[in-house]
Amino acid sequence: MYKRQLLGFPNAGKSTFISRVSAARPKIADYPFTTLVPQVGIARVGDGYDTLVIADLPGLIEGAAEGAGLGHQFLKHVERCRVLLHLVDVSASAERDPVEAWRALEDELLRYSPELHAKPRLTVGSKCFEDDGWEARLAELNEVAGGTVLGVSSVLGGGVEEVLRTAHQIVRADEEAQEG
16 A cells, blocks of 8 residues: 555646655656656655655546546555645646645545545645745645645755655554554
8 A cells, every 4th residue: 555645737746756755766847747657656754764655646637536537547546545645836837826726636536536535635835945936825725725735845855854754644643543
């Protein structure tokens, strides 16, 4: 079972993140659907021996819950994970408004499976620290997502360790809940 699953629309920064935190080497390019097959990596958390298994799927599109694109095939992979890591591009060059992207992906998960939508998740604003105005977009996303939204720049390394530690805590809490 995957411990953590990267979710997001095309070009949200999923492949860059997994390449930053693990030995996985997915194809990375600035066009949609660069990732055509799932990529799996193992990330070390902190200075200890804790690790997370991470799966990066090709970007979802609206209508995935109804099978658009390869929606059902990829959403079946998501069902196998414990924690969803929802990456949303908050850069000035984002292809869509971060709040709109977050809402659309949340809607796809709910329409596909209420059980999948109920899985623990961490929302991460990606491509932070790379341009002006990302703080305001991240704050707006945080307000709508109703929880702690972390910011990360996988290219620059900013926020990566905090995302890994927080995701690890969520995985541990979920494991304890499943055992108890």
